[in-house]
Every structure is written in C-alpha cells, then in structure tokens.
Amino acid sequence: MVTQSAAIADQFSLRLTFILFVSVVVVTLFTALLTAPQRDEISEFYLGNRDMSPLRNGLAMCGDYVSAATLLGSTGLVALNGYDGLLYLGGTMVAWMMVLLMVAEPLRNSGKFTLGDTLALRLPHGQRSVRLALALCTLAVCLLYLVAQLVGSIALLTQFIGDPSPTTRAMCVVVIGSMVVVYAAIGGMPGATFIQVVKAVMLIAGVAITAVMVLQHFSWNIDRLLSTASDNSALGDRFLEPGLRYGGTTTNKLDFFSLQLAIVLGLAALPHIMMRLLAPRTNRVLRGSVVWAVGLVGFVCLAAGVLGLGATAIVGRENIAQVDPRGDAAILLLAHKLGGAVLEALLSSLAFITLLAVAAGLTLAAASSLAHDLYSEVIRKGKAKQTEELGVARLAAVVIGVMGMLLALLSWGTSTATLAFLAFAIAASAILPAIVYSLFWRGFTTRGALLSLYGGLLCSVLLVVFSPIISSQPNSVYPDADFAWFPLQNPGIVSIPAGFLLGWLGSLAGGRGQAVTSTDAFAEFEVRALVGPDQR
Amino acid sequence: MNQELFGRLTLGLALGLVQFLVMGVATWCYVRHMRERVDPIVLRLRAQQREQEREQEQARVAAGRRFRAW
Numbered sequence: 001m002v003t004q005s006a007a008i009a010d011q012f013s014l015r016l017t018f019i020l021f022v023s024v025v026v027v028t029l030f031t032a033l034l035t036a037p038q039r040d041e042i043s044e045f046y047l048g049n050r051d052m053s054p055l056r057n058g059l060a061m062c063g064d065y066v067s068a069a070t071l072l073g074s075t076g077l078v079a080l081n082g083y084d085g086l087l088y089l090g091g092t093m094v095a096w097m098m099v100l101l102m103v104a105e106p107l108r109n110s111g112k113f114t115l116g117d118t119l120a121l122r123l124p125h126g127q128r129s130v131r132l133a134l135a136l137c138t139l140a141v142c143l144l145y146l147v148a149q150l151v152g153s154i155a156l157l158t159q160f161i162g163d164p165s166p167t168t169r170a171m172c173v174v175v176i177g178s179m180v181v182v183y184a185a186i187g188g189m190p191g192a193t194f195i196q197v198v199k200a201v202m203l204i205a206g207v208a209i210t211a212v213m214v215l216q217h218f219s220w221n222i223d224r225l226l227s228t229a230s231d232n233s234a235l236g237d238r239f240l241e242p243g244l245r246y247g248g249t250t251t252n253k254l255d256f257f258s259l260q261l262a263i264v265l266g267l268a269a270l271p272h273i274m275m276r277l278l279a280p281r282t283n284r285v286l287r288g289s290v291v292w293a294v295g296l297v298g299f300v301c302l303a304a305g306v307l308g309l310g311a312t313a314i315v316g317r318e319n320i321a322q323v324d325p326r327g328d329a330a331i332l333l334l335a336h337k338l339g340g341a342v343l344e345a346l347l348s349s350l351a352f353i354t355l356l357a358v359a360a361g362l363t364l365a366a367a368s369s370l371a372h373d374l375y376s377e378v379i380r381k382g383k384a385k386q387t388e389e390l391g392v393a394r395l396a397a398v399v400i401g402v403m404g405m406l407l408a409l410l411s412w413g414t415s416t417a418t419l420a421f422l423a424f425a426i427a428a429s430a431i432l433p434a435i436v437y438s439l440f441w442r443g444f445t446t447r448g449a450l451l452s453l454y455g456g457l458l459c460s461v462l463l464v465v466f467s468p469i470i471s472s473q474p475n476s477v478y479p480d481a482d483f484a485w486f487p488l489q490n491p492g493i494v495s496i497p498a499g500f501l502l503g504w505l506g507s508l509a510g511g512r513g514q515a516v517t518s519t520d521a522f523a524e525f526e527v528r529a530l531v532g533p534d535q536r
Numbered sequence: 537m538n539q540e541l542f543g544r545l546t547l548g549l550a551l552g553l554v555q556f557l558v559m560g561v562a563t564w565c566y567v568r569h570m571r572e573r574v575d576p577i578v579l580r581l582r583a584q585q586r587e588q589e590r591e592q593e594q595a596r597v598a599a600g601r602r603f604r605a606w
Binding site: 298531 | 542548549556560566581582
C-alpha cells in the first residue's frame, strides 16, 4: 500500500506548481480544440498531421515514451540503488534501438491506421479473428498502462499534501482522467501530438537545466560527483557496484533479467508508440523521426543518471528513502535543494503534464484499436462509414477513460513502476511475437497469430495473478492471502518465450495448404513492407 | 566489474557509458546502410511498379481505340 510519505513542498511551491500546471493544460486544451479533426476525417483523427518535420515527430515519440514512471521512478532507482538503477537506464536505450532497427520502417510501410491493418495485410485469411484478438491485447496493455499513469497521479499528489483522504484521491483521479478523455476524444491525434510536443520540450529543458545545475555544483567533475554520491549513500563503495538491489539470491537476478527483457522487447510492441510510427507520410521522415527520438531519449536517460547520482550526493540516500521508500521523490527533493521552490514547481508540474500526455496517448491508441479493428472491421465487416467510425472512436475513448479511472481507484496502492512494467511484459509476450513473425517469417499463419496473441496474453496475466504483486507480501494487493507460487515480480522471462513458442507451434500445426497460401501473401507483403503504400 | 579505472569510475560504469556510444554508432551505421543500400532498391521497385501500371493503362486505351474504330 502507499507509503506514509510526508509532504515535501511548501505553500509557495505548491501554488506555483498549480499555476504552471493549469496554464499548460489550458493552452494545450484550447489548441486541442482548435486543431481537432473538423471534417470528420478518420485518418486525421488516427494519425494527426502527417507532414510534421522529423524533429517534431521525434519529440512526440520521446514524449510518448517518457512517462512519469520513467521520470520519477528511474531517478529514484538510481538514487537508491546506484549502479543497478543505472543499468535500468541502459535497457531503455536498447529498447529504442529495437524500434529503429527492426520494426519502425516495415511497420509504417505495411500499416494504415492500426497494427491490425498490418496483420490483416499479412494474413488475409481469417483477418477478422486476428483483429479481434489484437484489439483485446491492445486494450489490456493500454488499460494497464493507463491505470499506472493514473495511480502515479495519486502518488505524485501524496508528495505534495501528504497522504490524501479517499475523497481527494478520487477527485485527483477523476480530474486527471477527465482531462485525458477530453484530449483523446475531442482532440484526437492532433491534440495528443500537441500536448506531447509541449511536454517533451518542457521535459528536455527541465531535465537539462537540473542536470547542468548538478554538474555545476560539482564543478563539472564527474569523479567528485561519483565519490560524493557513494559517500552520502551510507553504503560506501557498494553503491557503485552491481548487486545492490538485484544481487544475492537467484530469484533476484532472474527478476532483474526478466524486467530488462520486458523493457527492451516491450517498447516495440506498445500500441501508442506504434501509432506514432504510422503517422509520417514518407519513409525518410520516419527514419529521421526515430533517430531524433533515439537521441532525445538517450539524452534524457543520461541526464536522469546524473540527476539520480546528484540526488544521492546532494540530498543523501537516507533522506530520500525517508520521504518515499521507492525513491520517487528523489528528483523533487534535489530540485528543491538546488533551485528552491521555482525549480521544484517546474519539475513537479512537468511530472503532472507528463502523466496527462502519456495517458492521453494511451487512451487514443486503445480507442482507435477498438473503433477501427473491433467495430469497423469485425462488427461492421468493413462497411462502416467514416463519420460512424469516428463517433465510435470518440465514444470508445470515453469508455476507456472511465474504465481506467475506476480501475485506478481500486488499485491505487500498487506501485506505478510495477504496473507500467507489467504492461511492457504483456505487450512483449502477446503483441510482439505477432509483429516479429509477420514481418520476418514466411511460415506464419493465422492460427499461429491467434495462438501467440491469446496465449501470450493469458500466460502473462496468469503469471501476474500468481506473483508476489498480487499476494503474499506486505506491499501486494492482497497481503493476507498467499497463492503466489510464481516467485518473480515480472513475468517476462517466462511469458515472452511462451508467446513466441506458441506462435511457432500454431503456425507449424496449421497444415501445408495454409502455409502455401501464406507464402504467397508473404511475398506480396515483403514488397509492400519495403516499398510502402502507393504514394508520390 | 568493480575494478576502478579513473578515480571512482569503475569498469561497470565505463561499460555503461560505452553502451551509449555504441548505440550512437549503430544508429549512424543503420542510417547510412539504409540510404546507400536499401533506398535505391526501393526507388527502383517503385519506378517499376509505376511503369507496369502505365503499360496496363496504355494497353487498355489502345484496346478501346481499336474497338471504337471497328
């Protein structure tokens, strides 16, 4: 359950945070209303402005990826765990390389609005059942990640006012959730993109300023930063050595491996990132955008490492752990110490806006999957009119937002980072096998797709249910019950290979006839994935 | 991993920094490879496709003319 953390902000900084947050929200909401798809054109709602420059696209991708869990959680991990926290930042970078090298360009060339379109092109027979399975997996991943963001908003509020009462908690989730719904349902992709770009610029500026201040504090001497950090961590040399958090028992080490696997493989299958990949009109722009995103995320990761080490060096590890044992307060404490109330207010409003933007992107991704794959292609069998599909997409955004709010209120005690990494693990075990096989394997069949989608989803969800997150530990959802026979916090290490294996077995079991037709489809698909849709 | 290279900078930390460098180099190599090896093929394929379409179009028009003349 949520820890008893004390309020760390003073009145002035609290007010400043509020003013900053509200002004950014007002500006972005008005822009979302102004840039909302007016002619009821479905492609504008799903993809937004398709002619944006690579830099702006890259900023939006970076914004979509860096959530509040990353910003607060990763600096906290570094501040508390030293070297093991830094390892986590490295995994993030590898994840972006996966996107750039493997999925980005073929996916854009073969896709239209959602991932379902790519799979339908690759597996024309039985595309309806594949779309249905994919919509379910997308919904599961997006909802979980959305709940993680909303739970994060409660955790963030706790940093300011101490433990909130149930009413305050509900208010916080409902207010943030409603804003998210407005961005997604009315603004569509143009609105979500605008807030994403604004947020990314603010994020990079805020993180850069604070990192420069930390380095200035140590007069740009990395060695002094490292030695002060390990001195003030009260752990001595162990702080900069591996094994502080994920060392010791084999379970710990496996857990770490599982988490890294989920981070590295999950990103390439997250629905809201994938929607961004489909937006650019030409391949050249997409490549530039992803390269920008890799660079920007890399910069944020390096800066987060400096901030985490700086927090330990300047604030002290024990002070951070005292305010919040998970370390989420590290960056705010550091900002307060370095730049006073102004910098703290800047970073904390940034954290709220980050939450809002990522949640809007997720809601939009889930809504478009539901409207395009489930409603338009499965229920109406491709006969739905554009205005109809658009209406359904907007309605779906509202429904998903409300579901997210309800689930967040039920599970407000769980840790944001845990929920977020579960979403990564489910994406990697259910959605990624289908993507990788359809892009690169000739023998992939509809049966394989169905088996890997449903099997990966079921396997990862079941393993989570029987993991220490749900039962048997003091900080799990049901601390009193004990049915946790799966020892790891993250199911990735078992469920990701299981997803790939099921896809392979299902395709082999499909029989020869289906495999032959699928080879024909693959030849056509391969050309399309290289050349792209017909456009001048 | 815990061997110290310069002051407090251990081998593990240095490897972590090297990873960022490797990523940068890999990105650069990828972009160069795609620009020099793959993009020309894509352009050629696209041109071929357009050529085929035009030929089909012409064949249709020619057939139509013959029909009208007859």
